[in-house]
Amino acid sequence: MTIQFSGNAAPFIATSRDILVAQGIKLTIGTDFEEYRDIVAEERPMQKLGAPFDPSQHSLTSANAFWLIGRSEDGTLIHTQAAKRIRLSGRPLSSYLLRQFRAFPPPLKGVDQRRSRFRATPGTHRIEGTVAYHGEFWVAPERGKYRGVGLAPVLGRTGMLEMMQKWDPDWIYGFILNVVAFKGFAARIGYLHLEPSVLKWVVDGRDAPIDTFLAYNSREDLEYLLDIPLNDVLPEAA
Template sequence: MTMQFSANAAPFIATSRNILFSQGIDITIGSDFDEYSEIVTEERPMQKLGDPFDPTLHGLNKSNAFWMIGRSEDGTLIHTQAAKRIRLSGRPLSSYLMRQFRAFPPPLPGVDLNLSRFRATPGTHRIEGTAAYHGEFWVAPERGKYRGVGLASVFGRTGMLEMMNRWDPDWIYGFILNVVAYKGFGARIGYLHLEPSVLKWIVDGRDDPIDTFLAYNSREDLEYLLDIPLNEATSEAA
């Protein structure tokens, strides 16, 4: 079933454009991941390119993946995110990740892929059909300018809408580190479902593993999300 966005998305699109315009932010969407890799390397040195979107590891093109960046009025990179279609081949996400979870490590050096583990959550058993993976979400750290002012809600929903318009997946999912999830990040960018302890990463030099949440939305969740006035969704904690 193809989802119809005309009624639900129009108010969101208009409001989000007004918010981005008022902040002087320009959005660019592309599918050349060699270009994206260069942007990240040169302009986002504090967070390396994630493996799921590394063009040297995966065949990424306009039919199966895209990236989105935001720039300030002076051209400074202030936001990134990316998404790609995932082929579950008739399996639930739980079965897919049992074999493939090592393809989604956090962007940190020293991750021990052999000792790290995946735990199936209720959502991973539920997610099947067509799916899109959502990652690379980053907002410039100048709090009070780009963080804590509602932009994450605009960026997150814009990315989700782009995924639905391109691929109409049954599900959208991503992984959020515990330290970020407990601050409400997943809810702010628009995820209605969060499940803890899905991926546990062992990192050299760290005493404790890095734990993550699974975040996901169904097609129906997104339809509901887009029907919520954006000004209600952009009230972020100080």
């Protein structure tokens, strides 16, 4: 299926390029996940590589996955994200995750896979067909330099546009920790749907489990999202 926008993606691409140039950020897209693993290990030590994108655990190729990184003018890593196609084999996401949710743990030590659990949400029953998983979203923590300046909408939509151009998915989805979701992260990067308590992770040494939201967009959501002028979704301070 050919992607159709009520306008087209050119205005988004042009505006996002202007914003990235103004911030001195260069984006690179790749498909070699051994290279990405090395980048993360060397330059993002505060957040380890997520299991869904570990090439020692999954077959990640140019046909089914990509990563995107951003660097500042001096070459410092300031952003990461990644995506991959998920084979549902004719099942809804709810059936897939019932068996496979342990493949999407948070990037933390001490996760107790046996005591953690998945709860099917309304969205997981609807999501089927061609599906892409979106994760690894990280922005350097220097507030006022890279955070809080309107980059999240640009970076999130850039990744979503790349997924559309590569795979034309029926749906994209990701998991967001409660502590992050409550700060409006999903809305900033462009997710139109958010459902609570989908994955609950028990972590050694923590008194309470870590809860997560399911974030997702349909193809129609993505077409709508990418047709909105970026200036309409950027914070006034950006």
